[in-house]
Amino acid sequence: MRYDALTWLPDPKLRKRAETLDAVSRAALAEALCGNMSTHVVYCVRAAEYSEHADPTAPGAIPIGREMPGDEIARHIRPDGTLPFLFDGLRALVPLPPIAGAILRLADGTRTVADIEAALVSRGTDPAAFARGWRATFTALSRVNRLLLAAPSS
Known part of the structure; x- marks a missing residue:
């Protein structure tokens, strides 16, 4: 970014x-x-x-917040759906999809992508909407080095 x-x-x-x-x-x-x-x-x-890079769509991949847990990242999302970042004094806004907050609140460093999807689908989220939202959330936050992936357990 x-x-x-x-x-x-x-x-x-x-x-x-x-x-x-x-x-x-x-x-x-x-x-x-x-x-x-x-x-x-x-x-x-x-x-x-x-x-290869870690696959963010792998069901067993575990999202991990860097420098702060996912639920704390979610608390910083502004009403307009952006997340502010400072890069050596320069402010940039990272746009996130509407589902990002719900995803990040479940990304606790122990739940897998499949676990997060199952939890949101059980609350009425369409699986395709989750897939799009997860990909956009991970892409945006990995670009600013705030969301990483742990390898799936074997």
Whole structure:
């Protein structure tokens, strides 16, 4: 999210122009717009040791809040459905789907994705709506490194 220029460009015309840039140019633009990125973190692995990213749709995956539990993250969602974040003094709003609060209140670090889905479906949530909402919630919060996944238990 920090390296996505669209995060920092509220003007629709500028956003449209930024969308035409390749990934490296967009990241450079984001860095120039912010002007406050003093540290860059890079994760490297040897090609022979490559492993797949965790699958957020795996039924046994366990969502874990980073720095605060899911229910606390849910309490910070604003009435407009956004979650505010500060990045070295720069404020960004992360848009979340309407179901995000319900999902996060159940993401306690022990429940699996399947457990959370079952709980919400038992309350009347459509399974397809859960799937869309979970994917959007995880994508948004993993981009800001606030929602991680524990590996499914074997």
